[in-house]
Amino acid sequence: xxxxxxxxxxxxxxxxxxxxxxxxxxxxxxxxxxxxxxxxxxxxxxxxxxx
Amino acid sequence: xxxxxxxxxxxxxxxxxxxxxxxxxxxxxxxxxxxxxxxxxxxxxxxxxxxxxxxxxxxxxxxxxxxxxxxxxxxxxxxxxxxxxxxxxxxxxxxxxxxxxxxxxxxxxxxxxxxxxxxxxxxxxxxxxxxxxxxxxxxxxxxxxxxxxxxxxxxxxxxxxxxx
Numbered sequence: 754x755x756x757x758x759x760x761x762x763x764x765x766x767x768x769x770x771x772x773x774x775x776x777x778x779x780x781x782x783x784x785x786x787x788x789x790x791x792x793x794x795x796x797x798x799x800x801x802x803x804x
Numbered sequence: 805x806x807x808x809x810x811x812x813x814x815x816x817x818x819x820x821x822x823x824x825x826x827x828x829x830x831x832x833x834x835x836x837x838x839x840x841x842x843x844x845x846x847x848x849x850x851x852x853x854x855x856x857x858x859x860x861x862x863x864x865x866x867x868x869x870x871x872x873x874x875x876x877x878x879x880x881x882x883x884x885x886x887x888x889x890x891x892x893x894x895x896x897x898x899x900x901x902x903x904x905x906x907x908x909x910x911x912x913x914x915x916x917x918x919x920x921x922x923x924x925x926x927x928x929x930x931x932x933x934x935x936x937x938x939x940x941x942x943x944x945x946x947x948x949x950x951x952x953x954x955x956x957x958x959x960x961x962x963x964x965x966x967x968x
Contacts, residue, residue: 759847763854770858777858781879784851789886792844796893 755791759784806868813859813876820853841890848887855879 762784769777824846831838838846855876862872 756843756847759843763847763850766851767854767857770854770861773861778875781851781854784847785882785886788844788847788851789889792841792886792890792893795840795844 759788759791762787806863807866809868809873810860810863810866813856816856817853820849820856824849841893845887845890848883848890851883852880852887855881855883 762780766777766780766784768774769780827842827846828838831842855878857876858879859868859872859876862869862876
């Protein structure tokens with residue numbers, strides 16, 4: 754679900770960039786910060802392998 | 805000069821597209837769906853491409869303003885740094901965060917190779933090897949590594965993934 758939202762944000766930022774909309778940079782920054790938070794969450798969550 | 809710059813930026817974006825598509829296609833072809841960190845790295849690459857794409861979007865009649873170039877390249881650099889963080893992060897997760905089952909998947913492990921690679925890579929611990937592989941405990945020239953260390957944690961799964 755998270756990845757779908759990331760992709761949606763990315764597409765929205767792309768369209769905003771194409772149209773020169775003012776929301777372009779905020780959308781980009783939100784995506785970057787959220788992806789970074791997701792990365793930190795992945796690093797701090799124990800994983801288990803399933804063969 | 806602006807036209808060459810725009811051409812270079814566009815080429816950068818077009819290089820990113822086959823890299824992303826080929827990586828995803830190869831993983832699907834090999835039956836290895838991308839891991840969460842792979843996805844994060846790819847999203848970061850796409851964000852880098854978005855920053856680069858902003859420059860030709862802002863160019864009017866092949867005229868590139870300094871602010872458009874600076875903002876676009878800045879977005880690309882920030883996203884590339886984010887993707888670059890993903891690589892050591894994935895190593896960290898593989899080496900530190902994953903704990904493997906001891907006995908259940910024993911049949912997938914080539915024990916001699918595993919022990920040899922553990923000693924060569926200085927990662928893992930002999931006690932874990934002995935429990936998983938059975939037989940005599942192998943003595944490392946670097947001493948007992950039971951429990952691992954912060955730099956070389958116990959239970960390194962890389963060998964399992966490589967040699968299972």
